[in-house]
Amino acid sequence: MTEGLGARAPKYHRVADALRREIRDGELAPGQRLPAETTLVERFRMSLPTIRQALGVLRAEGLIESRHGIGTFVKEQRRLQRRSRGRYGSARDHQKLLTHHLRHDIVFAGRGPVPSHIAEVMGIDPGTEVVIRRRHLFDKDTNQPEEIGASYLPVEVAGGTFLEEPTVVPKALFLCVEDLTGRHYTRARDQWIARMPTADESSILELPTGAPVMHVVHVARDEDGDVLEVSESIWPADRVIVIDDYPVEQEAEQPAAASEV
Amino acid sequence: MTEGLGARAPKYHRVADALRREIRDGELAPGQRLPAETTLVERFRMSLPTIRQALGVLRAEGLIESRHGIGTFVKEQRRLQRRSRGRYGSARDHQKLLTHHLRHDIVFAGRGPVPSHIAEVMGIDPGTEVVIRRRHLFDKDTNQPEEIGASYLPVEVAGGTFLEEPTVVPKALFLCVEDLTGRHYTRARDQWIARMPTADESSILELPTGAPVMHVVHVARDEDGDVLEVSESIWPADRVIVIDDYPVEQEAEQPAAASEV
DNA sequence: GTCGTCAAGTCCTCATGAGGAGTAGGGTCG
DNA sequence: CGACCCTACTCCTCATGAGGACTTGACGAC
Structure with missing residues (x-):
């Protein structure tokens, strides 16, 4: 696993990795809402585009889903x-x-x-x-x-x-x-x-x-x-x-x- | 098909649509290189992030592939x-x-x-x-x-x-x-x-x-x-x-x- | 001739700033 | 009590600007 990415990795990559781990470890449960983008900006001390790029990676991986005006949520993995x-x-x-x-x-x-x-x-x-x-x-x-x-x-x-x-x-x-x-x-x-x-x-x-x-x-x-x-x-x-x-x-x-x- | 998107659609969406049609119609053949991002900026008269966002859409659709330092190319659809x-x-x-x-x-x-x-x-x-x-x-x-x-x-x-x-x-x-x-x-x-x-x-x-x-x-x-x-x-x-x-x-x-x- | 250096062209990263659009909740007015 | 509106919060769009990293090809030194 790519734990603990070095400081050389792109910032958005490190953010994505941190959130991915929180999801995998259950700190962010399926269905749960992620912190707002602006909150993540403060928490990671990065610009909004960088945070959004990180979220885009997780979206592309199918881990999260964003709903306009509501928030970003951890997707429930169900294959029925x-x-x-x-x-x-x-x-x-x-x-x-x-x-x-x-x-x-x-x-x-x-x-x-x-x-x-x-x-x-x-x-x-x-x-x-x-x-x-x-x-x-x-x-x-x-x-x-x-x-x-x-x-x-x-x-x-x-x-x-x-x-x-x-x-x-x-x-x-x-x-x-x-x-x-x-x-x-x-x-x-x-x-x-x-x-x-x-x-x-x-x-x-x-x-x-x-x-x-x-x-x-x-x-x-x-x-x-x-x-x-x-x-x-x-x-x-x-x-x-x-x-x-x-x-x-x-x-x-x-x-x-x-x-x- | 979503031909001719109205002016209400997001810019990056319109760019993606224009390029998608060129690919589908064969004006951009599989394997061929797309114009450079800076060229697209001039051609569509939009900012670089917008152009890049449009390319990101096509990348996510599997239509194109970007290679760092080289260019962006139309993917060859081959299922061997x-x-x-x-x-x-x-x-x-x-x-x-x-x-x-x-x-x-x-x-x-x-x-x-x-x-x-x-x-x-x-x-x-x-x-x-x-x-x-x-x-x-x-x-x-x-x-x-x-x-x-x-x-x-x-x-x-x-x-x-x-x-x-x-x-x-x-x-x-x-x-x-x-x-x-x-x-x-x-x-x-x-x-x-x-x-x-x-x-x-x-x-x-x-x-x-x-x-x-x-x-x-x-x-x-x-x-x-x-x-x-x-x-x-x-x-x-x-x-x-x-x-x-x-x-x-x-x-x-x-x-x-x-x-x- | 071969190798290394350099420059140009390309895509990638990231910051700042501003405005728009959708949703939910609470309050007001009828 | 119900319908409406307003506001706060959310994510979405888009511009500008700067620097970095990667690849290729040309050039010059050896």
């Missing part, structure tokens, strides 16, 4: 949601929306050009017309934004159906598609990346500056390998744990996706 | 490494280290107290003595840091073996453990989270400020459900894609890890 595969089986059971505890705002439903990163996994040309459903999900109680979601369906699959209407579907999307087409979801591929949010995502999800997002692109295919659906979700990264539970291969085998951890 | 399960099968095939293209620096090997986040998944008390192997991995060609890794093995498993010695093991760790104990890796569980790096991680991985990391904790058990090994890896998030390819459950089933995407 666990996400992994297995969604299909449980949805077949319950016959209801996977995210029924969230309020769904359908912000768009209809046809449009497929974005390039989706076209890539679908194996079609960017700009090809597909059926798109975009949604924002909010916690029903706190009204906090939880997720930005979008589904992309080939026109052959969803064209002319109620999936082009901006209404919440009655059950999991894949069950609707199976009913409408008679085809079956057979194989899926998830692609997870973590990145910094765009300005739009940051404002929709009300993210504090410096908070990363988790972005998953989900591709579902039928028994012939044809794409039935691509959907993507974007969450604040600090609310997500991806869990993958699987048997260890006992025999030599070449997995579909190479390959190391 | 794809990681997913299936590691065991291919390792049994090749009988060599999974990360043989990287240089391994064993920074520690021996006994020590288990960290709390590892104790939790191992189901033991924090501080219990375990065998720990810590390593830093570097690209053999560029010498760039690529990964921080650590393995935690119960003393019953690895105590008194060469796994307590700070030398690179001849083949994948799990094959060593299987040979030494006669027990077999049967089931594994990976836990992925994305977060901002600690100060230490940031310096070891030479991360630009504002860049998140991907952190995976891997738990391996034998047929009795006893933990044989826990290992964790930390990568710069922008070099990682996690890919998960799996069959869709056709029948009702309660997966081990609940469960929604």
Whole structure:
């Protein structure tokens, strides 16, 4: 650990380090308010920009969060949601929306050009017309934004159906598609990346500056390998744990996706 | 998109937006150097701190990277490494280290107290003595840091073996453990989270400020459900894609890890 | 030719000063 | 009692000014 930084380290770095240690040691508990910036100026005997720069470092690390006009607070580290595969089986059971505890705002439903990163996994040309459903999900109680979601369906699959209407579907999307087409979801591929949010995502999800997002692109295919659906979700990264539970291969085998951890 | 911000938006925000658009539109290509800060001061007719604040926003978004004494550059978005399960099968095939293209620096090997986040998944008390192997991995060609890794093995498993010695093991760790104990890796569980790096991680991985990391904790058990090994890896998030390819459950089933995407 | 020195250009640190904007609490007026 | 306003406190924005540290390339001494 970088305890006791030498006098050679930048001042803002030393301040950040002192506060970081107080947070780690519990002197500043999660949820607790930090001293006001002006108070820190007096305490550390440094200028306001220097103090603010130090706070900026801790903000970028996700340790604190500032609220305009109120104060700066130690963030509560909670990762509530666990996400992994297995969604299909449980949805077949319950016959209801996977995210029924969230309020769904359908912000768009209809046809449009497929974005390039989706076209890539679908194996079609960017700009090809597909059926798109975009949604924002909010916690029903706190009204906090939880997720930005979008589904992309080939026109052959969803064209002319109620999936082009901006209404919440009655059950999991894949069950609707199976009913409408008679085809079956057979194989899926998830692609997870973590990145910094765009300005739009940051404002929709009300993210504090410096908070990363988790972005998953989900591709579902039928028994012939044809794409039935691509959907993507974007969450604040600090609310997500991806869990993958699987048997260890006992025999030599070449997995579909190479390959190391 | 937040095109054409009104005059009410903060100045640094407008500057960031203008540069962001130039990057997105390709006027500033990946790898290319941005105008010097002093040049931007003249061009936008704003003060240096304002310009620097705008650059700070783009840095936090992972769009640009500044190098002291050299300049500020548009980051190349490259996600080279794809990681997913299936590691065991291919390792049994090749009988060599999974990360043989990287240089391994064993920074520690021996006994020590288990960290709390590892104790939790191992189901033991924090501080219990375990065998720990810590390593830093570097690209053999560029010498760039690529990964921080650590393995935690119960003393019953690895105590008194060469796994307590700070030398690179001849083949994948799990094959060593299987040979030494006669027990077999049967089931594994990976836990992925994305977060901002600690100060230490940031310096070891030479991360630009504002860049998140991907952190995976891997738990391996034998047929009795006893933990044989826990290992964790930390990568710069922008070099990682996690890919998960799996069959869709056709029948009702309660997966081990609940469960929604 | 090789090495070290130097200067120019770059980003980084930090101080001072001023004003603006959002929030919460208390008081006043109806 | 309720609605409104005012004030104190908070964080946010932005300017100016100065010096330092790092990198590169050119130049001269050896």
